[in-house]
Amino acid sequence: xxxxxxxxxxxxxxxxxxxxxxxxxxxxxxxxxxxxxxxxxxxxxxxxxxxxxxxxxxxxxxxxxxxxxxxxxxxxxxxxxxxxxxxxxxxxxxxxxxxxxxxxxxxx
Numbered sequence: 001x002x003x004x005x006x007x008x009x010x011x012x013x014x015x016x017x018x019x020x021x022x023x024x025x026x027x028x029x030x031x032x033x034x035x036x037x038x039x040x041x042x043x044x045x046x047x048x049x050x051x052x053x054x055x056x057x058x059x060x061x062x063x064x065x066x067x068x069x070x071x072x073x074x075x076x077x078x079x080x081x082x083x084x085x086x087x088x089x090x091x092x093x094x095x096x097x098x099x100x101x102x103x104x105x106x107x108x
Contacts, residue, residue: 003043007037007043011043012084012087016077057076
């Protein structure tokens with residue numbers, strides 16, 4: 001089963017280590033709603049998958065230079081930010097982000 005764009009966005013933010021409180025506020029949902037999602041195995045599997053992908057990207061960039069670790073983290077962060085941007089752009093307007101630099105939903 002495929003997750004909605006909103007759930008995928010929540011999973012990305014949780015995988016990046018953001019708190020449930022912050023994620024709920026950012027997505028303009030209740031903390032209770034996010035808690036219900038976190039009780040769903042498919043949602044938590046997505047969070048785990050994203051976390052593993054981040055760890056892999058970081059470990060692939062590690063070599064004998066300390067700069068390689070920093071560069072891998074930066075690259076991984078940029079890739080995840082791009083993925084989050086794409087998810088935000090695919091939302092169909094049934095909810096509204098609080099960040100004014102992003103798309104606002106249509107409540108008609």
